[in-house]
Amino acid sequence: MKPYAIGVDIGGTSIKFGLFTSQGELLEKWSMDTRTETGGMHILPDVSKAILRKLEEQKILPAQVEGIGIGVPGPVDAQSNVFFCVNLGWKEKFSLKQRMNELLPDIPKVLAANDANTAALGELWKGGGQGYKSTVMLTLGTGVGGGVVMSGAIVAGAHGGAGEIGHITVNHRETAVCSCGKRGCLEQYASARGIVRLAKEMLSASEKPSALREMETFSAKDICDLARDGEEMAHEILLRCGRFLGRAMSFVACALDPDVFIIGGGMSRAGDILMEAIRLGYRKYAFQDSKDTPVTSARLWNDAGIYGCVKMVL
Amino acid sequence: MKPYAIGVDIGGTSIKFGLFTSQGELLEKWSMDTRTETGGMHILPDVSKAILRKLEEQKILPAQVEGIGIGVPGPVDAQSNVFFCVNLGWKEKFSLKQRMNELLPDIPKVLAANDANTAALGELWKGGGQGYKSTVMLTLGTGVGGGVVMSGAIVAGAHGGAGEIGHITVNHRETAVCSCGKRGCLEQYASARGIVRLAKEMLSASEKPSALREMETFSAKDICDLARDGEEMAHEILLRCGRFLGRAMSFVACALDPDVFIIGGGMSRAGDILMEAIRLGYRKYAFQDSKDTPVTSARLWNDAGIYGCVKMVL
Numbered sequence: 001m002k003p004y005a006i007g008v009d010i011g012g013t014s015i016k017f018g019l020f021t022s023q024g025e026l027l028e029k030w031s032m033d034t035r036t037e038t039g040g041m042h043i044l045p046d047v048s049k050a051i052l053r054k055l056e057e058q059k060i061l062p063a064q065v066e067g068i069g070i071g072v073p074g075p076v077d078a079q080s081n082v083f084f085c086v087n088l089g090w091k092e093k094f095s096l097k098q099r100m101n102e103l104l105p106d107i108p109k110v111l112a113a114n115d116a117n118t119a120a121l122g123e124l125w126k127g128g129g130q131g132y133k134s135t136v137m138l139t140l141g142t143g144v145g146g147g148v149v150m151s152g153a154i155v156a157g158a159h160g161g162a163g164e165i166g167h168i169t170v171n172h173r174e175t176a177v178c179s180c181g182k183r184g185c186l187e188q189y190a191s192a193r194g195i196v197r198l199a200k201e202m203l204s205a206s207e208k209p210s211a212l213r214e215m216e217t218f219s220a221k222d223i224c225d226l227a228r229d230g231e232e233m234a235h236e237i238l239l240r241c242g243r244f245l246g247r248a249m250s251f252v253a254c255a256l257d258p259d260v261f262i263i264g265g266g267m268s269r270a271g272d273i274l275m276e277a278i279r280l281g282y283r284k285y286a287f288q289d290s291k292d293t294p295v296t297s298a299r300l301w302n303d304a305g306i307y308g309c310v311k312m313v314l
Numbered sequence: 315m316k317p318y319a320i321g322v323d324i325g326g327t328s329i330k331f332g333l334f335t336s337q338g339e340l341l342e343k344w345s346m347d348t349r350t351e352t353g354g355m356h357i358l359p360d361v362s363k364a365i366l367r368k369l370e371e372q373k374i375l376p377a378q379v380e381g382i383g384i385g386v387p388g389p390v391d392a393q394s395n396v397f398f399c400v401n402l403g404w405k406e407k408f409s410l411k412q413r414m415n416e417l418l419p420d421i422p423k424v425l426a427a428n429d430a431n432t433a434a435l436g437e438l439w440k441g442g443g444q445g446y447k448s449t450v451m452l453t454l455g456t457g458v459g460g461g462v463v464m465s466g467a468i469v470a471g472a473h474g475g476a477g478e479i480g481h482i483t484v485n486h487r488e489t490a491v492c493s494c495g496k497r498g499c500l501e502q503y504a505s506a507r508g509i510v511r512l513a514k515e516m517l518s519a520s521e522k523p524s525a526l527r528e529m530e531t532f533s534a535k536d537i538c539d540l541a542r543d544g545e546e547m548a549h550e551i552l553l554r555c556g557r558f559l560g561r562a563m564s565f566v567a568c569a570l571d572p573d574v575f576i577i578g579g580g581m582s583r584a585g586d587i588l589m590e591a592i593r594l595g596y597r598k599y600a601f602q603d604s605k606d607t608p609v610t611s612a613r614l615w616n617d618a619g620i621y622g623c624v625k626m627v628l
Contacts (some may be wrong), residue, residue: 066458146568151467155464158573161567164601167601172486248482254482257471258471285483287475287494290473
């Protein structure tokens with residue numbers, strides 16, 4: 001194997017890069033802004049120029065690079081075809097591998113996957129899932145992302161739609177519509193926005209005192225902070241959120257029975273109090289065989305993507 | 315590769331055998347009763363004797379057999395360890411591969427998997443899922459079994475619990491308890507027993523005429539037959555059953571996005587009318603990316619197991 005490999009995590013606002021040894025050691029990481037204008041046509045040329053610049057700076061030849069792994073925020077199939085990426089301005093299906101091969105012909109090995117899946121692979125390799133072979137990871141951020149890795153390999157899905165845990169229906173009585181057009185999706189309760197909406201509903205249905213009532217607006221972080229400080233109402237909100245998460249995770253466990261669940265994303269920084277709520281919710285609905293499946297926190301945070309991208313090509 | 319391979323599908327009442335060429339052609343199939351007494355201790359010796367007898371009869375040497383694939387009705391992990399099999403009298407975890415190697419040392423390659431998983435693999439190879447690489451199969455029989463195959467390989471799960479689709483919670487308002495101890499599992503509505511229970515509930519909550527009301531007892535088959543003959547009430551029961559099935563399948567699709575769903579088991583012989591009810595239910599809950607995933611019928615029926623078992627070793 002050649003001595004180096006590169007991971008590229010393309011997000012809607014920034015692109016993160018990691019230069020690794022082929023033993024998996026991160027030598028250097030850097031990032032740049034994502035230029036999403038004019039249909040995102042600058043993104044891949046920007047990526048290839050940034051890679052060439054870094055290699056030159058480090059006196060590494062392209063021929064010394066084993067490959068490039070790329071994560072994108074949209075559906076990608078097992079052949080590295082990207083279907084579309086709303087956040088990047090990409091509207092049509094194309095082969096990301098082929099496009100990169102045209103831009104960087106000296107580094108032919110290019111693999112792409114959805115960013116939630118690369119994060120799951122990264123956490124399994126060097127983060128919260130170390131020592132395990134299969135995982136389902138949930139990323140609680142603006143939305144609820146999901147990544148699935150079985151026997152060490154990313155499960156992409158027939159339409160690049162594997163890992164869409166956020167759109168599992170967890171509440172059949174919901175009347176509000178999710179961004180996807182369905183009703184009662186997990187994302188409506190467990191994303192940063194979702195938990196605020198859930199909190200507002202619970203506050204208006206209860207008389208219980210809460211500091212949240214005094215705030216003009218509040219965030220997921222405010223709820224987590226108050227719960228950690230011992231406020232009962234805020235804690236109840238987290239428990240309810242954990243119940244919805246646990247319910248969806250129990251469905252996934254019935255199908256896949258993973259070695260470990262990993263919880264990542266901004267909201268998971270709330271720490272133990274949210275993790276405990278999720279574990280409680282999961283055990284309530286889990287099938288006997290998989291009731292004791294560990295539920296751990298992500299550890300690599302924003303670096304999970306570049307680790308997972310590199311792992312794909314190693 | 316050696317010229318022959320053997321598939322063994324061990325059930326609670328009979329053991330099915332298939333002798334195949336290593337090109338996947340079924341040369342002969344036969345079966346014997348399962349002796350479950352005294353903790354199922356006779357089962358594997360019976361299997362190995364039956365195999366040796368057949369090989370002798372066919373003038374095939376054990377050394378000409380590539381391997382033996384075995385399906386059992388209980389959880390099995392990816393290393394061919396059986397956890398327990400209530401229906402066979404097996405109560406403790408053991409290595410099925412090792413036990414078979416002691417009994418048939420001349421055929422060292424032995425792989426075991428759960429029978430719902432081997433059926434899924436068989437249907438994907440030579441049945442309703444031909445041409446696809448990944449599937450989730452549901453077997454509607456006494457219970458609701460499930461098998462998961464991704465990129466051509468069985469997903470066993472950390473505790474051999476992958477494919478337990480029958481125990482996904484599909485009705486949070488259920489008060490009756492499932493055999494697994496939870497409430498509202500898919501199996502409570504979509505197994506042969508489950509649909510009868512569902513029918514009784516719907517009949518007592520409705521005034522609609524139905525021939526079922528005249529019967530002292532009725533079966534899943536009676537409901538399907540009446541629905542096919544155009545009875546409105548029976549059709550409504552199937553639609554409700556299909557909705558619960560479709561709901562669980564939509565959850566699974568959010569996690570895995572398989573190429574195809576396959577429906578097997580005795581109940582699926584009801585044919586198009588049940589299949590249409592399932593497709594309707596699935597589309598109602600499915601996430602946009604996977605709304606058009608095909609839902610096909612099993613085609614190999616009782617032979618799916620021996621086909622899948624052999625496919626494991628080829």
